Amino acid sequence: MIRELICISCPMGCHLKVDVENKTVEGNTCKRGEIYGLNEVTNPVRVITSTVKVNNGELPVIPVKTTGPIGKGLNMECMEVLSKVNIEAPVKMGDIIISDVLGTGVDVVASRDIKAI
Template structure:
């Protein structure tokens, strides 16, 4: 039983329309014009990942919210679980860029980190 998915490659402005067929353990990519399209199509159907960014409220800082991001990409299917966790977070100034805001966010094994400094006032 094979499954077919239609994707748009994001590697360049060409935006190739990819047809990815999954047949058991075999994945075939068609419609790509270069190897990057093949790799993209394969990853998107086997292990799609994204970096998630948001903001978290800061108490006592020179700005009200600190931008945060997952330190690396997380499984695409976990985006909303990560956001649920982000919504529980609240930090105290000062914050330094790279500080861990939540470790192992939503069980992804990836930390949520600050994306800027916030000075205490």
């Protein structure tokens, strides 16, 4: 089975053809494309970015992101967990909001500072 993808590892946007059975990639201009193509068909992962609610802060929500990629199949479950989080201001960029989200070994951290009011 051949899967066609557009590589997102660099600005080139190479059109990849990944042979799933033979684990080969064509169309990449760099090694990153080969790695991306194989990973995308065997174990796709994503970095999650979202917001969580803040109590007593200068803003009602704060942007957050995972410190690394998590399995694509966990995206919606992760978003559901984040939708239930409500933190107290002040918050500093880099503060851990959720440690080891969904048992992935990846933390969710604040992406900016929020002052208390």
